[in-house]
């Protein structure tokens with residue numbers, strides 16, 4: 001009878017430590033998972049979310065060098081042609097004629113904001 005009791009106690013003890021141990025483990029797994037996600041998010045931020053100037057140089061400067069006319073027209077009349085940022089954004093997303101569209105896979109919304117901000121404040125050299 002005593003042996004049975006001891007055995008029961010041991011079993012109960014093992015059960016308790018297994019369950020609490022399991023809890024600690026899954027907390028740890030969650031934490032590791034969170035750190036991984038955070039790293040992934042950061043690396044994504046490094047590769048995208050370019051500044052307006054970076055995007056302009058990458059995607060626009062060939063045809064609108066420094067905002068002046070080239071293959072495309074000068075960008076010194078944006079205020080008149082696109083009174084609102086929404087109009088300008090829609091135009092950039094869609095493209096026109098020889099000007100290529102900029103879909104969201106190429107230019108995310110944040111980058112489009114950055115680009116429009118850059119265009120609104122850029123000093124266009126006249127030529």
Ligand code: HEC
Nearest residue numbers: 059060063071072073077078081092096097098099100102
């Ligand atoms: C391959 C050349 C090319 C590239 C690259 C290009 N554009 Fe253009 N862009 C043009 C042409 C051509 C037009 C005139 C389109 C038309 O109306 O037919 C134009 C027109 C525009 C206009 C209208 C200007 C106005 O006042 O009416 C804006 C704004 C503009 N581009 C911005 C951009 C931005 C921002 C980028 C980069 C994301 C860009 N373009 C990339 C060729 C280009």
